[in-house]
Amino acid sequence: MITQGIGVLVNYTIYLAPGLLLFGAWFALTPKSLPAMRILTLLAAFVLMRDAMTPLGLWALSDEVQIAFTHNTFVLAVLGGLSLLLIAVLAWVAPELSRLIVWFKGRRAHGLAVGLAVGCLIGVPLRLFQGIDPQTIHGYWVWLPGMVVLAYGANALEEVLFRGYLQGYLEQQVTPLRAALISGVAFAACHAFLALSVTQLGWPVLLFTLIEGLACALVRMRYGVLAATLAHGTAILLIAVPYIA
Structure with a gap:
Protein backbone atom coordinates (compact mmCIF):
# COMPACT_ATOMS: atom_id res chain seq x y z
CA MET A 1 0.00 0.00 0.00
CA ILE A 2 2.83 2.39 0.84
CA THR A 3 4.73 1.69 -2.38
CA GLN A 4 1.59 2.18 -4.42
CA GLY A 5 0.78 5.31 -2.43
CA ILE A 6 4.17 6.85 -3.09
CA GLY A 7 3.62 6.31 -6.80
CA VAL A 8 0.21 7.98 -6.59
CA LEU A 9 1.62 10.97 -4.71
CA VAL A 10 4.54 11.38 -7.12
CA ASN A 11 2.13 11.30 -10.06
CA TYR A 12 -0.11 13.88 -8.36
CA THR A 13 2.90 16.14 -7.70
CA ILE A 14 4.15 15.94 -11.29
CA TYR A 15 0.64 16.57 -12.60
CA LEU A 16 0.26 19.71 -10.44
CA ALA A 17 3.78 21.09 -10.79
CA PRO A 18 3.37 23.34 -13.88
CA GLY A 19 0.26 25.03 -12.52
CA LEU A 20 1.61 25.41 -8.99
CA LEU A 21 4.83 26.94 -10.31
CA LEU A 22 2.79 29.59 -12.12
CA PHE A 23 0.65 30.28 -9.07
CA GLY A 24 3.79 30.47 -6.94
CA ALA A 25 5.32 33.01 -9.30
CA TRP A 26 2.07 35.00 -9.31
CA PHE A 27 2.00 35.02 -5.51
CA ALA A 28 5.68 35.95 -5.20
CA LEU A 29 5.37 38.82 -7.69
CA THR A 30 2.30 40.28 -5.98
CA ARG A 38 -2.48 37.43 -2.67
CA ILE A 39 -5.43 35.74 -0.95
CA LEU A 40 -7.25 35.21 -4.25
CA THR A 41 -4.08 33.72 -5.74
CA LEU A 42 -3.88 31.21 -2.89
CA LEU A 43 -7.56 30.35 -3.25
CA ALA A 44 -7.14 29.70 -6.98
CA ALA A 45 -4.08 27.52 -6.32
CA PHE A 46 -6.02 25.52 -3.75
CA VAL A 47 -8.90 24.97 -6.19
CA LEU A 48 -6.38 23.57 -8.67
CA MET A 49 -4.92 21.24 -6.03
CA ARG A 50 -8.37 20.01 -4.99
CA ASP A 51 -9.97 19.63 -8.41
CA ALA A 52 -6.95 17.89 -9.92
CA MET A 53 -7.60 15.00 -7.52
CA THR A 54 -10.69 14.00 -9.52
CA PRO A 55 -9.14 13.00 -12.90
CA LEU A 56 -6.34 11.22 -11.02
CA GLY A 57 -8.83 9.03 -9.18
CA LEU A 58 -8.03 10.30 -5.69
CA TRP A 59 -11.66 11.09 -5.06
CA ALA A 60 -15.06 11.09 -6.75
CA LEU A 61 -18.42 12.75 -6.18
CA SER A 62 -21.87 11.26 -6.68
CA ASP A 63 -25.04 13.16 -7.53
CA GLU A 64 -26.19 12.52 -3.95
CA VAL A 65 -23.13 14.47 -2.70
CA GLN A 66 -21.49 11.33 -1.41
CA ILE A 67 -17.72 11.71 -1.52
CA ALA A 68 -15.54 8.68 -2.20
CA PHE A 69 -11.83 9.02 -1.42
CA THR A 70 -9.02 6.71 -2.48
CA HIS A 71 -8.90 3.49 -0.47
CA ASN A 72 -5.15 3.98 0.10
CA THR A 73 -5.00 5.16 3.71
CA PHE A 74 -1.30 6.09 3.34
CA VAL A 75 -2.15 8.58 0.58
CA LEU A 76 -4.96 10.07 2.66
CA ALA A 77 -2.75 10.51 5.71
CA VAL A 78 0.10 12.06 3.71
CA LEU A 79 -2.22 14.52 1.94
CA GLY A 80 -3.75 15.53 5.28
CA GLY A 81 -0.33 15.94 6.86
CA LEU A 82 1.00 17.94 3.91
CA SER A 83 -2.01 20.27 4.21
CA LEU A 84 -1.04 21.02 7.81
CA LEU A 85 2.57 21.52 6.72
CA LEU A 86 1.41 23.96 4.05
CA ILE A 87 -0.39 26.01 6.72
CA ALA A 88 2.94 26.28 8.56
CA VAL A 89 4.79 27.21 5.35
CA LEU A 90 2.26 29.94 4.59
CA ALA A 91 2.68 31.30 8.12
CA TRP A 92 6.41 31.57 7.39
CA VAL A 93 6.27 33.06 3.88
CA ALA A 94 3.20 35.28 4.42
CA PRO A 95 3.03 36.22 8.12
CA GLU A 96 0.97 39.29 7.26
CA LEU A 97 -1.81 37.01 6.02
CA SER A 98 -1.55 34.66 8.98
CA ARG A 99 -2.18 37.61 11.28
CA LEU A 100 -5.67 37.76 9.76
CA ILE A 101 -6.52 34.35 11.21
CA VAL A 102 -8.75 34.34 14.29
CA TRP A 103 -8.19 30.85 15.68
CA PHE A 104 -10.46 31.19 18.71
CA LYS A 105 -13.28 33.49 19.81
CA GLY A 106 -15.18 33.12 23.05
CA ARG A 107 -14.93 29.98 25.15
CA ARG A 108 -12.78 27.42 23.35
CA ALA A 109 -14.52 24.28 24.59
CA HIS A 110 -17.92 25.75 23.75
CA GLY A 111 -16.77 26.75 20.29
CA LEU A 112 -15.34 23.31 19.53
CA ALA A 113 -18.55 21.66 20.75
CA VAL A 114 -20.59 23.93 18.48
CA GLY A 115 -18.28 23.15 15.56
CA LEU A 116 -18.71 19.42 16.12
CA ALA A 117 -22.49 19.81 16.42
CA VAL A 118 -22.73 21.84 13.21
CA GLY A 119 -20.63 19.27 11.35
CA CYS A 120 -23.00 16.54 12.54
CA LEU A 121 -26.06 18.59 11.56
CA ILE A 122 -24.68 18.80 8.01
CA GLY A 123 -23.28 15.29 7.70
CA VAL A 124 -25.61 12.99 9.62
CA PRO A 125 -28.77 13.65 7.53
CA LEU A 126 -26.82 13.03 4.33
CA ARG A 127 -25.23 9.90 5.77
CA LEU A 128 -28.66 8.55 6.69
CA PHE A 129 -30.13 9.54 3.32
CA GLN A 130 -27.29 7.85 1.46
CA GLY A 131 -27.56 4.76 3.64
CA ILE A 132 -23.86 4.66 4.51
CA ASP A 133 -23.32 1.53 6.63
CA PRO A 134 -19.66 0.85 7.51
CA GLN A 135 -20.41 -2.83 8.09
CA THR A 136 -21.27 -3.29 4.41
CA ILE A 137 -18.27 -1.37 3.01
CA HIS A 138 -15.18 -3.51 2.47
CA GLY A 139 -12.11 -2.11 4.21
CA TYR A 140 -13.94 0.83 5.80
CA TRP A 141 -12.36 0.54 9.25
CA VAL A 142 -8.82 0.15 7.87
CA TRP A 143 -9.39 3.15 5.62
CA LEU A 144 -10.97 5.35 8.32
CA PRO A 145 -7.83 6.52 10.24
CA GLY A 146 -6.28 7.93 7.08
CA MET A 147 -9.59 9.57 6.21
CA VAL A 148 -9.71 11.24 9.63
CA VAL A 149 -6.29 12.80 8.98
CA LEU A 150 -7.37 14.00 5.54
CA ALA A 151 -10.79 15.25 6.66
CA TYR A 152 -9.41 17.48 9.39
CA GLY A 153 -5.97 18.23 7.92
CA ALA A 154 -7.02 19.17 4.38
CA ASN A 155 -10.08 21.05 5.60
CA ALA A 156 -7.93 22.92 8.10
CA LEU A 157 -6.04 24.29 5.09
CA GLU A 158 -9.28 25.13 3.30
CA GLU A 159 -10.65 26.87 6.40
CA VAL A 160 -7.42 28.84 6.88
CA LEU A 161 -7.75 30.11 3.31
CA PHE A 162 -11.47 30.89 3.29
CA ARG A 163 -12.26 31.63 6.93
CA GLY A 164 -8.81 32.68 8.11
CA TYR A 165 -7.41 34.78 5.29
CA LEU A 166 -10.46 35.77 3.25
CA GLN A 167 -12.98 36.24 6.04
CA GLY A 168 -10.36 37.82 8.29
CA TYR A 169 -9.47 40.32 5.57
CA LEU A 170 -13.11 41.07 4.79
CA GLU A 171 -13.87 41.79 8.45
CA GLN A 172 -11.49 44.73 8.12
CA GLN A 173 -13.59 46.10 5.28
CA VAL A 185 -20.76 32.33 -1.06
CA ALA A 186 -17.15 32.50 -2.26
CA PHE A 187 -16.59 28.99 -0.91
CA ALA A 188 -19.51 27.66 -2.96
CA ALA A 189 -18.48 29.67 -6.04
CA CYS A 190 -15.02 28.12 -5.88
CA HIS A 191 -16.71 24.72 -6.32
CA ALA A 192 -18.44 25.82 -9.53
CA PHE A 193 -15.75 24.45 -11.84
CA LEU A 194 -15.79 21.15 -9.94
CA ALA A 195 -19.59 20.96 -10.06
CA LEU A 196 -20.20 22.13 -13.62
CA SER A 197 -17.14 20.93 -15.52
CA VAL A 198 -14.98 18.38 -13.71
CA THR A 199 -17.85 16.23 -12.40
CA GLN A 200 -20.83 17.75 -14.26
CA LEU A 201 -23.01 17.08 -11.19
CA GLY A 202 -24.34 20.64 -11.14
CA TRP A 203 -26.58 22.20 -8.55
CA PRO A 204 -26.50 19.49 -5.81
CA VAL A 205 -22.79 20.12 -5.29
CA LEU A 206 -23.25 23.88 -5.33
CA LEU A 207 -26.19 23.74 -2.91
CA PHE A 208 -24.29 21.50 -0.49
CA THR A 209 -21.16 23.66 -0.59
CA VAL A 225 -11.26 29.10 12.58
CA LEU A 226 -10.60 25.96 14.64
CA ALA A 227 -14.31 25.54 15.40
CA ALA A 228 -15.09 26.04 11.69
CA THR A 229 -12.45 23.43 10.81
CA LEU A 230 -14.08 20.95 13.18
CA ALA A 231 -17.47 21.61 11.55
CA HIS A 232 -16.10 21.22 8.01
CA GLY A 233 -13.98 18.16 8.71
CA THR A 234 -16.75 16.36 10.60
CA ALA A 235 -19.29 16.95 7.81
CA ILE A 236 -16.92 15.56 5.17
CA LEU A 237 -15.91 12.61 7.34
CA LEU A 238 -19.53 11.61 7.84
CA ILE A 239 -20.36 11.48 4.13
CA ALA A 240 -17.09 9.99 2.90
CA VAL A 241 -16.60 6.38 1.78
CA PRO A 242 -13.64 4.46 0.31
CA TYR A 243 -13.26 4.75 -3.44
CA ILE A 244 -12.00 1.79 -5.40
CA ALA A 245 -11.40 2.50 -9.10
Whole structure:
Protein backbone atom coordinates (compact mmCIF):
# COMPACT_ATOMS: atom_id res chain seq x y z
CA MET A 1 0.00 0.00 0.00
CA ILE A 2 2.83 2.39 0.84
CA THR A 3 4.73 1.69 -2.38
CA GLN A 4 1.59 2.18 -4.42
CA GLY A 5 0.78 5.31 -2.43
CA ILE A 6 4.17 6.85 -3.09
CA GLY A 7 3.62 6.31 -6.80
CA VAL A 8 0.21 7.98 -6.59
CA LEU A 9 1.62 10.97 -4.71
CA VAL A 10 4.54 11.38 -7.12
CA ASN A 11 2.13 11.30 -10.06
CA TYR A 12 -0.11 13.88 -8.36
CA THR A 13 2.90 16.14 -7.70
CA ILE A 14 4.15 15.94 -11.29
CA TYR A 15 0.64 16.57 -12.60
CA LEU A 16 0.26 19.71 -10.44
CA ALA A 17 3.78 21.09 -10.79
CA PRO A 18 3.37 23.34 -13.88
CA GLY A 19 0.26 25.03 -12.52
CA LEU A 20 1.61 25.41 -8.99
CA LEU A 21 4.83 26.94 -10.31
CA LEU A 22 2.79 29.59 -12.12
CA PHE A 23 0.65 30.28 -9.07
CA GLY A 24 3.79 30.47 -6.94
CA ALA A 25 5.32 33.01 -9.30
CA TRP A 26 2.07 35.00 -9.31
CA PHE A 27 2.00 35.02 -5.51
CA ALA A 28 5.68 35.95 -5.20
CA LEU A 29 5.37 38.82 -7.69
CA THR A 30 2.30 40.28 -5.98
CA PRO A 31 3.32 42.93 -3.41
CA LYS A 32 2.41 42.41 0.23
CA SER A 33 0.58 45.72 0.00
CA LEU A 34 -2.09 43.90 -2.06
CA PRO A 35 -3.31 41.28 0.43
CA ALA A 36 -6.63 40.71 -1.36
CA MET A 37 -4.85 39.71 -4.57
CA ARG A 38 -2.48 37.43 -2.67
CA ILE A 39 -5.43 35.74 -0.95
CA LEU A 40 -7.25 35.21 -4.25
CA THR A 41 -4.08 33.72 -5.74
CA LEU A 42 -3.88 31.21 -2.89
CA LEU A 43 -7.56 30.35 -3.25
CA ALA A 44 -7.14 29.70 -6.98
CA ALA A 45 -4.08 27.52 -6.32
CA PHE A 46 -6.02 25.52 -3.75
CA VAL A 47 -8.90 24.97 -6.19
CA LEU A 48 -6.38 23.57 -8.67
CA MET A 49 -4.92 21.24 -6.03
CA ARG A 50 -8.37 20.01 -4.99
CA ASP A 51 -9.97 19.63 -8.41
CA ALA A 52 -6.95 17.89 -9.92
CA MET A 53 -7.60 15.00 -7.52
CA THR A 54 -10.69 14.00 -9.52
CA PRO A 55 -9.14 13.00 -12.90
CA LEU A 56 -6.34 11.22 -11.02
CA GLY A 57 -8.83 9.03 -9.18
CA LEU A 58 -8.03 10.30 -5.69
CA TRP A 59 -11.66 11.09 -5.06
CA ALA A 60 -15.06 11.09 -6.75
CA LEU A 61 -18.42 12.75 -6.18
CA SER A 62 -21.87 11.26 -6.68
CA ASP A 63 -25.04 13.16 -7.53
CA GLU A 64 -26.19 12.52 -3.95
CA VAL A 65 -23.13 14.47 -2.70
CA GLN A 66 -21.49 11.33 -1.41
CA ILE A 67 -17.72 11.71 -1.52
CA ALA A 68 -15.54 8.68 -2.20
CA PHE A 69 -11.83 9.02 -1.42
CA THR A 70 -9.02 6.71 -2.48
CA HIS A 71 -8.90 3.49 -0.47
CA ASN A 72 -5.15 3.98 0.10
CA THR A 73 -5.00 5.16 3.71
CA PHE A 74 -1.30 6.09 3.34
CA VAL A 75 -2.15 8.58 0.58
CA LEU A 76 -4.96 10.07 2.66
CA ALA A 77 -2.75 10.51 5.71
CA VAL A 78 0.10 12.06 3.71
CA LEU A 79 -2.22 14.52 1.94
CA GLY A 80 -3.75 15.53 5.28
CA GLY A 81 -0.33 15.94 6.86
CA LEU A 82 1.00 17.94 3.91
CA SER A 83 -2.01 20.27 4.21
CA LEU A 84 -1.04 21.02 7.81
CA LEU A 85 2.57 21.52 6.72
CA LEU A 86 1.41 23.96 4.05
CA ILE A 87 -0.39 26.01 6.72
CA ALA A 88 2.94 26.28 8.56
CA VAL A 89 4.79 27.21 5.35
CA LEU A 90 2.26 29.94 4.59
CA ALA A 91 2.68 31.30 8.12
CA TRP A 92 6.41 31.57 7.39
CA VAL A 93 6.27 33.06 3.88
CA ALA A 94 3.20 35.28 4.42
CA PRO A 95 3.03 36.22 8.12
CA GLU A 96 0.97 39.29 7.26
CA LEU A 97 -1.81 37.01 6.02
CA SER A 98 -1.55 34.66 8.98
CA ARG A 99 -2.18 37.61 11.28
CA LEU A 100 -5.67 37.76 9.76
CA ILE A 101 -6.52 34.35 11.21
CA VAL A 102 -8.75 34.34 14.29
CA TRP A 103 -8.19 30.85 15.68
CA PHE A 104 -10.46 31.19 18.71
CA LYS A 105 -13.28 33.49 19.81
CA GLY A 106 -15.18 33.12 23.05
CA ARG A 107 -14.93 29.98 25.15
CA ARG A 108 -12.78 27.42 23.35
CA ALA A 109 -14.52 24.28 24.59
CA HIS A 110 -17.92 25.75 23.75
CA GLY A 111 -16.77 26.75 20.29
CA LEU A 112 -15.34 23.31 19.53
CA ALA A 113 -18.55 21.66 20.75
CA VAL A 114 -20.59 23.93 18.48
CA GLY A 115 -18.28 23.15 15.56
CA LEU A 116 -18.71 19.42 16.12
CA ALA A 117 -22.49 19.81 16.42
CA VAL A 118 -22.73 21.84 13.21
CA GLY A 119 -20.63 19.27 11.35
CA CYS A 120 -23.00 16.54 12.54
CA LEU A 121 -26.06 18.59 11.56
CA ILE A 122 -24.68 18.80 8.01
CA GLY A 123 -23.28 15.29 7.70
CA VAL A 124 -25.61 12.99 9.62
CA PRO A 125 -28.77 13.65 7.53
CA LEU A 126 -26.82 13.03 4.33
CA ARG A 127 -25.23 9.90 5.77
CA LEU A 128 -28.66 8.55 6.69
CA PHE A 129 -30.13 9.54 3.32
CA GLN A 130 -27.29 7.85 1.46
CA GLY A 131 -27.56 4.76 3.64
CA ILE A 132 -23.86 4.66 4.51
CA ASP A 133 -23.32 1.53 6.63
CA PRO A 134 -19.66 0.85 7.51
CA GLN A 135 -20.41 -2.83 8.09
CA THR A 136 -21.27 -3.29 4.41
CA ILE A 137 -18.27 -1.37 3.01
CA HIS A 138 -15.18 -3.51 2.47
CA GLY A 139 -12.11 -2.11 4.21
CA TYR A 140 -13.94 0.83 5.80
CA TRP A 141 -12.36 0.54 9.25
CA VAL A 142 -8.82 0.15 7.87
CA TRP A 143 -9.39 3.15 5.62
CA LEU A 144 -10.97 5.35 8.32
CA PRO A 145 -7.83 6.52 10.24
CA GLY A 146 -6.28 7.93 7.08
CA MET A 147 -9.59 9.57 6.21
CA VAL A 148 -9.71 11.24 9.63
CA VAL A 149 -6.29 12.80 8.98
CA LEU A 150 -7.37 14.00 5.54
CA ALA A 151 -10.79 15.25 6.66
CA TYR A 152 -9.41 17.48 9.39
CA GLY A 153 -5.97 18.23 7.92
CA ALA A 154 -7.02 19.17 4.38
CA ASN A 155 -10.08 21.05 5.60
CA ALA A 156 -7.93 22.92 8.10
CA LEU A 157 -6.04 24.29 5.09
CA GLU A 158 -9.28 25.13 3.30
CA GLU A 159 -10.65 26.87 6.40
CA VAL A 160 -7.42 28.84 6.88
CA LEU A 161 -7.75 30.11 3.31
CA PHE A 162 -11.47 30.89 3.29
CA ARG A 163 -12.26 31.63 6.93
CA GLY A 164 -8.81 32.68 8.11
CA TYR A 165 -7.41 34.78 5.29
CA LEU A 166 -10.46 35.77 3.25
CA GLN A 167 -12.98 36.24 6.04
CA GLY A 168 -10.36 37.82 8.29
CA TYR A 169 -9.47 40.32 5.57
CA LEU A 170 -13.11 41.07 4.79
CA GLU A 171 -13.87 41.79 8.45
CA GLN A 172 -11.49 44.73 8.12
CA GLN A 173 -13.59 46.10 5.28
CA VAL A 174 -17.22 45.23 6.13
CA THR A 175 -19.34 44.02 9.05
CA PRO A 176 -18.56 40.53 10.44
CA LEU A 177 -21.88 39.17 9.19
CA ARG A 178 -21.34 40.45 5.67
CA ALA A 179 -17.79 39.08 5.73
CA ALA A 180 -19.19 35.68 6.73
CA LEU A 181 -21.79 35.76 3.96
CA ILE A 182 -19.17 36.68 1.35
CA SER A 183 -16.88 33.93 2.62
CA GLY A 184 -19.65 31.34 2.44
CA VAL A 185 -20.76 32.33 -1.06
CA ALA A 186 -17.15 32.50 -2.26
CA PHE A 187 -16.59 28.99 -0.91
CA ALA A 188 -19.51 27.66 -2.96
CA ALA A 189 -18.48 29.67 -6.04
CA CYS A 190 -15.02 28.12 -5.88
CA HIS A 191 -16.71 24.72 -6.32
CA ALA A 192 -18.44 25.82 -9.53
CA PHE A 193 -15.75 24.45 -11.84
CA LEU A 194 -15.79 21.15 -9.94
CA ALA A 195 -19.59 20.96 -10.06
CA LEU A 196 -20.20 22.13 -13.62
CA SER A 197 -17.14 20.93 -15.52
CA VAL A 198 -14.98 18.38 -13.71
CA THR A 199 -17.85 16.23 -12.40
CA GLN A 200 -20.83 17.75 -14.26
CA LEU A 201 -23.01 17.08 -11.19
CA GLY A 202 -24.34 20.64 -11.14
CA TRP A 203 -26.58 22.20 -8.55
CA PRO A 204 -26.50 19.49 -5.81
CA VAL A 205 -22.79 20.12 -5.29
CA LEU A 206 -23.25 23.88 -5.33
CA LEU A 207 -26.19 23.74 -2.91
CA PHE A 208 -24.29 21.50 -0.49
CA THR A 209 -21.16 23.66 -0.59
CA LEU A 210 -23.24 26.83 -0.14
CA ILE A 211 -24.90 25.40 2.98
CA GLU A 212 -21.60 24.08 4.27
CA GLY A 213 -19.74 27.31 3.45
CA LEU A 214 -22.29 29.55 5.15
CA ALA A 215 -22.45 27.29 8.21
CA CYS A 216 -18.65 27.24 8.59
CA ALA A 217 -18.43 30.99 7.99
CA LEU A 218 -20.99 31.70 10.73
CA VAL A 219 -19.20 29.33 13.11
CA ARG A 220 -15.96 31.16 12.33
CA MET A 221 -17.63 34.54 12.95
CA ARG A 222 -18.72 33.46 16.41
CA TYR A 223 -16.09 30.95 17.52
CA GLY A 224 -13.04 31.14 15.24
CA VAL A 225 -11.26 29.10 12.58
CA LEU A 226 -10.60 25.96 14.64
CA ALA A 227 -14.31 25.54 15.40
CA ALA A 228 -15.09 26.04 11.69
CA THR A 229 -12.45 23.43 10.81
CA LEU A 230 -14.08 20.95 13.18
CA ALA A 231 -17.47 21.61 11.55
CA HIS A 232 -16.10 21.22 8.01
CA GLY A 233 -13.98 18.16 8.71
CA THR A 234 -16.75 16.36 10.60
CA ALA A 235 -19.29 16.95 7.81
CA ILE A 236 -16.92 15.56 5.17
CA LEU A 237 -15.91 12.61 7.34
CA LEU A 238 -19.53 11.61 7.84
CA ILE A 239 -20.36 11.48 4.13
CA ALA A 240 -17.09 9.99 2.90
CA VAL A 241 -16.60 6.38 1.78
CA PRO A 242 -13.64 4.46 0.31
CA TYR A 243 -13.26 4.75 -3.44
CA ILE A 244 -12.00 1.79 -5.40
CA ALA A 245 -11.40 2.50 -9.10
